[in-house]
Amino acid sequence: MAIAAGLRQTIARAKRNDVLFVALGVAALLFAACTFVALFIDMVGDGAARLNGDFFTQFASRRAERAGILAAWVGSFVVMLVTALFAVPLGVSAGIYLEEYAPRNRMTALIEININNLAGVPSIVYGLLALGLFVHTFGLGASVLTAGLTLALLILPVVIVATREAIRSVPGAIREAAYALGATRWQMVQHHVLPYSLPGILTGVIIGLSRAIGETAPIVTIGAVSFIAFLPPSPVSSSFPFLNFDWLASPFTAMPIQIFNWTSRPEEAFQANASAAALVLVAMTLLMNALAIWLRYRLRRNLNW
Amino acid sequence: MLRLSLLSSLLLGGLTACGSQPEPTAAPASTETATAAQVIQLDGSSTVYPISEAVAEEFQTQNQGKLKVTVGVSGTGGGFKKFCRGELDIASASRPIQKSEMEACAAAGIKYYELPIAYDALTVVVNPGNTFLSTATIEQLKQIWAPESQGSITRWNQIDPSWPDAEFKLYGAGSDSGTFDYFTEAVVGKAKASRGDYTASEDDNTLVQGVAQDVNALGYFGYAYYAENQDKLKAVAIATASGAPGVLPSDQSVIDGSYVPLARPLFIYVSEKSLARAEVKAFVDFYFANVADLAREVRYVPLPPEAYELVKKHLADGKMGTVFHGEPATAVTIEDLLSREASL
Numbered sequence: 001m002a003i004a005a006g007l008r009q010t011i012a013r014a015k016r017n018d019v020l021f022v023a024l025g026v027a028a029l030l031f032a033a034c035t036f037v038a039l040f041i042d043m044v045g046d047g048a049a050r051l052n053g054d055f056f057t058q059f060a061s062r063r064a065e066r067a068g069i070l071a072a073w074v075g076s077f078v079v080m081l082v083t084a085l086f087a088v089p090l091g092v093s094a095g096i097y098l099e100e101y102a103p104r105n106r107m108t109a110l111i112e113i114n115i116n117n118l119a120g121v122p123s124i125v126y127g128l129l130a131l132g133l134f135v136h137t138f139g140l141g142a143s144v145l146t147a148g149l150t151l152a153l154l155i156l157p158v159v160i161v162a163t164r165e166a167i168r169s170v171p172g173a174i175r176e177a178a179y180a181l182g183a184t185r186w187q188m189v190q191h192h193v194l195p196y197s198l199p200g201i202l203t204g205v206i207i208g209l210s211r212a213i214g215e216t217a218p219i220v221t222i223g224a225v226s227f228i229a230f231l232p233p234s235p236v237s238s239s240f241p242f243l244n245f246d247w248l249a250s251p252f253t254a255m256p257i258q259i260f261n262w263t264s265r266p267e268e269a270f271q272a273n274a275s276a277a278a279l280v281l282v283a284m285t286l287l288m289n290a291l292a293i294w295l296r297y298r299l300r301r302n303l304n305w
Numbered sequence: 306m307l308r309l310s311l312l313s314s315l316l317l318g319g320l321t322a323c324g325s326q327p328e329p330t331a332a333p334a335s336t337e338t339a340t341a342a343q344v345i346q347l348d349g350s351s352t353v354y355p356i357s358e359a360v361a362e363e364f365q366t367q368n369q370g371k372l373k374v375t376v377g378v379s380g381t382g383g384g385f386k387k388f389c390r391g392e393l394d395i396a397s398a399s400r401p402i403q404k405s406e407m408e409a410c411a412a413a414g415i416k417y418y419e420l421p422i423a424y425d426a427l428t429v430v431v432n433p434g435n436t437f438l439s440t441a442t443i444e445q446l447k448q449i450w451a452p453e454s455q456g457s458i459t460r461w462n463q464i465d466p467s468w469p470d471a472e473f474k475l476y477g478a479g480s481d482s483g484t485f486d487y488f489t490e491a492v493v494g495k496a497k498a499s500r501g502d503y504t505a506s507e508d509d510n511t512l513v514q515g516v517a518q519d520v521n522a523l524g525y526f527g528y529a530y531y532a533e534n535q536d537k538l539k540a541v542a543i544a545t546a547s548g549a550p551g552v553l554p555s556d557q558s559v560i561d562g563s564y565v566p567l568a569r570p571l572f573i574y575v576s577e578k579s580l581a582r583a584e585v586k587a588f589v590d591f592y593f594a595n596v597a598d599l600a601r602e603v604r605y606v607p608l609p610p611e612a613y614e615l616v617k618k619h620l621a622d623g624k625m626g627t628v629f630h631g632e633p634a635t636a637v638t639i640e641d642l643l644s645r646e647a648s649l
Contacts, residue, residue, distance in 0.1 A: 062359040062603055141392075142377075223387070225348070227358045227376035229365045251344060251375045261378070264351070264508045266533040266604065 040282070047275030055276060059229040060258065064269030069277050071228045072258035075144070076213055076284070078232055078247060079254060082148020083155065083212050088205055091156050095163025095201075100189055119157035126154045127221030135222055142223035144232055145248040150218050155208030162204020166197035199299040206292035210285045216256035226261045228253050255281045345579075345588050348377035349384025349397035350483055351507070352425055352527050353571050355603040356596065357397055363599065364591050372584045380507075381483035382406075385574075389413055394579035395589075398572045399425065399483030404631030407649070416577040416649055419627045420616050421642060422592070423600040423607050426528040426554035427488055427567040429541040434520040437461070437468050440542040440551030443566070446492045449475070449523065455500035461521070475503030476512040476524030488525055491566040513538065528554055529604035543567055559606040562638050570642060571605070577625060593617055608639055615643045625649060 058068025094115075102108045130150035140146045170193050178188040232250035235243060255277060262274035347357055354376065361374040379387060381398045388396035389409035402410075402419065410417065429446065431438050438461075445464050448454060461468035478485040480497065485505075490496040506512055509526040516522040517537035531540055531554070542551025545565060558564035573592070579585045593616060597607035608616075626647035 059362075060358070061362055062355060062599075223348075223377065223379070223392075225346075225375040225377040226354065227361055227374075229362060230370055230373045251346075264510060265355070266509065266513075266527075266530040268533065 043275045043278055043282075046272050047277070047279050050272050050276035051279065056280075060227055060253075060261075064265075064267055064273055067262075067270075067273055069255065069258055069280060071231065071253050072255045072277065073280065073284075074231050075224075075228075075252035076254045078144050079147045079151065079219070079252065080209055080213055082144060082248065083151040084205070084209060086149060086152035087155050087159050087208065090152070091159025091205070091208075092163050092201060094156075095160045095167060096189060096194070098160070099164045099167040100185065100193065115157050115160050119161060122217075123154055123215050124217040124221060126150055127218030129153070130218060130222050141249065142225065142251055143249045144252050146222050147219050147224060147252065147254070148248075150222055151212040151215060154215065154218060155212050158208040158211065159201075159205055162207070163197070163201050166200025166204065167193055169200065170196045196303060199296040199303075202295050202299070203292045206288050206295075210288040213284060213288070214256060214281065216254075216260060219254055220257060224257055225251050225253055226257060255284070343373055343584075345372065345374045345395070345585055346377075346393050347374060347395040347397060347573075348379050348387055348393050349395075349573075350381040350399040350571070351378045352381075352399040352482075352484060353397035353422070353573070354378050355529065356423060356571070356600050356605055357573075359599040359603055360592050360595060363595060364588055367591070372587065374588060380481055381486075382481065385409075388417070388574060388576065389415055391415055391576075391578075394576055394582075394585050396574045398574060399569065400486050401572065401629035401634065402574065402627050402631065407627065407631050411649060416625050418575045418577065418580065418620060418625055419629075419647065420573050420575060420589075420593075420620070421570045421608060421612070421639060422573055422596050423571050423605045424559045424568050424639075425571055425605055426559050426564055427484065427491070427525055427569060428528050428531040428554050429523065429525045429543065429567070430516050430531055430538040431523050431541055432516055432518075432520045433537065433539045435539060438523075438541060439539075440544055442544045442547045442549070443492060444547065446543075447494070449473070450477075450489070450499055451493050452498050452500050455502050471521050474515070474519050474522045475500075476515045476522060477503050477505055478509075478512075478526065479505045479507040482507055484525075484527065487569050488567075491569075528606070532604045556601075556606050560609055568606075570608075570637070570639065580620075589620070593620075612639045612643060619643070 055068045056073065057070055058066060059070050060072075061067040098108065098112065098115075102111075127150065130146060130153070134140045134146040134149055135142065140149075174192050174196070175188055178192050183191070228251060232247035232252065233244065235245070235247050259274050259277045259281065262270040262277065265271075347361070357376045361376050364374060365372065377384075381400055384393065384396040384398065385402060385406040386409070387393050389406060389412075391413055396417075429441060448458060448464055458464070459472050460470060461473055462470045477499070478488065480499075485499070486496045489499045493499060504512070504515055509530045512524045512526050513530055513534050516524040517534065523541075531538055540553055542553045543564065544551045552558045552563045554564055554567070559568040562568075575585070575589055580589065593613055597610070597613065600607045624647055626649040628642055628645035628647045630648050
């Protein structure tokens with residue numbers, strides 16, 4: 001009798017703790033969600049009125065109602081393009097090498113520790129590195145190329161780690177099956193490991209890019225300008241060789257810089273512009289994340305093993 | 306041809322960045338000249354930014370985008386650093402160039418024109434609910450802001466016994482800004498000498514909010530931020546000595562020289578080498594043809610017309626260098642400034 005009562009008590013206590021933990025979890029979640037929703041609603045309230053076609057096709061201006069984000073969104077876009085062009089091949093290759101080729105020794109361990117640490121380095125440090133290396137030593141100036149390379153360095157650890165995680169999730173039996181059929185290591189990677197881990201790699205790449213697009217500190221450090229009323233030259237030209245790379249050397253501004261610039265203006269009207277631009281930036285980030293989820297879903301569907 | 310060489314230089318530059326080819330240093334240089342030939346680069350003071358932005362905007366509208374200008378906000382000090390490395394055509398400044406910056410420019414062989422463009426009136430503000438403080442003497446402000454006052458002078462009635470027995474809260478510019486340098490020089494008597502126990506921000510809107518929400522607050526920032534927030538703030542009239550009449554910041558009081566010592570000239574520094582380029586010359590000419598109207602539009606006080614004529618004359622005569630010789634100065638009239646001897 002006494003034992004049963006004691007047991008009942010223990011069970012009741014455990015159940016109470018269970019409910020308590022759920023309540024705590026929900027409260028934490030609600031707190032985070034409510035903060036975000038409140039900020040977001042406030043931002044929509046302030047900025048929604050400014051969101052029209054002109055806002056996207058006008059350059060910045062001293063008159064708030066005439067100012068737009070053309071230079072900023074184009075700048076952010078081309079910088080992301082350069083970032084992806086450098087970070088993806090480098091990061092994915094490094095991930096494949098570390099996971100499939102690298103011998104397990106101290107050197108590899110050292111590299112692994114460093115990559116994991118690099119993922120946690122504050123972004124301003126990358127900005128300072130880029131200022132010394134790309135801007136001054138290589139003389140690339142405060143250009144689209146410099147910004148793209150800087151942000152590529154910043155997200156490289158994220159891409160490498162994501163690639164390795166994705167490759168690790170491919171079952172070992174698949175590799176052995178490929179070897180059994182006489183495949184070389186590269187054939188095995190190329191035909192099996194890479195396609196199967198692609199969803200995970202792409203997710204990592206896009207999460208890295210959506211971090212990079214909101215970064216302000218490193219691009220301010222390398223000297224991105226605040227006012228610019230022209231776009232980088234077109235990458236395609238009508239005369240030989242049809243492609244030109246002038247746009248890489250072009251000065252630029254980016255969304256976070258434009259937003260910061262507007263919030264620090266004395267005129268009240270610029271605050272609405274800042275909110276609207278922040279909305280656009282949130283939308284850009286959400287879009288990129290949505291793309292990651294969709295890609296993962298599409299590519300996973302084709303996997304059947 | 307240019308395009309091809311640029312292309313190859315960029316590709317090489319990109320390769321170097323990856324670490325696989327550690328060689329070419331000549332290549333990026335051609336990238337620099339290719340962009341520099343088209344784009345006029347201006348950077349520096351955040352106080353001057355609204356004026357430069359307005360001029361750059363109008364300039365490009367008028368040229369239909371054929372001549373390109375970029376405007377950065379690195380701060381006065383940051384701007385001079387880049388300027389003296391030869392990375393800029395024009396540096397904007399809310400204080401004159403300092404000795405160390407002159408030396409850096411001299412070492413790099415950068416000669417420059419120092420051109421005043423407009424006035425800013427540093428404005429001391431309190432909360433509109435503050436009924437007792439409408440005029441402050443420089444002596445009183447010094448008592449409030451001096452480094453020695455930190456921790457000891459914290460209540461209004463310590464400054465003036467007739468003021469209430471309440472603690473004041475201070476809001477002011479961050480220590481990296483030219484505004485901070487100028488205010489401390491003008492009020493405390495020594496640049497960068499200020500108490501540290503106040504709310505410092507490089508973002509003036511933070512200071513506006515702080516003063517607007519606290520009845521015991523006192524702050525200072527550029528006139529434009531006061532002008533846009535007159536419903537939330539009260540400007541304090543400045544008296545040079547006790548018994549002297551208090552003067553409020555306005556176009557009139559700034560131009561006639563009665564708003565001393567908090568009226569300060571703003572400058573652009575134009576590199577001699579850049580000015581030799583036709584597009585930079587066109588931009589500087591455009592700057593001085595339009596700055597009076599545009600400065601007023603963004604809430605700064607234009608110089609008197611004669612002063613702009615003198616500035617143009619200095620440009621035409623090739624009068625280079627700074628008239629401040631690296632020394633901080635306050636309460637300089639524009640006539641005096643333009644008639645002094647300059648040094649590089």
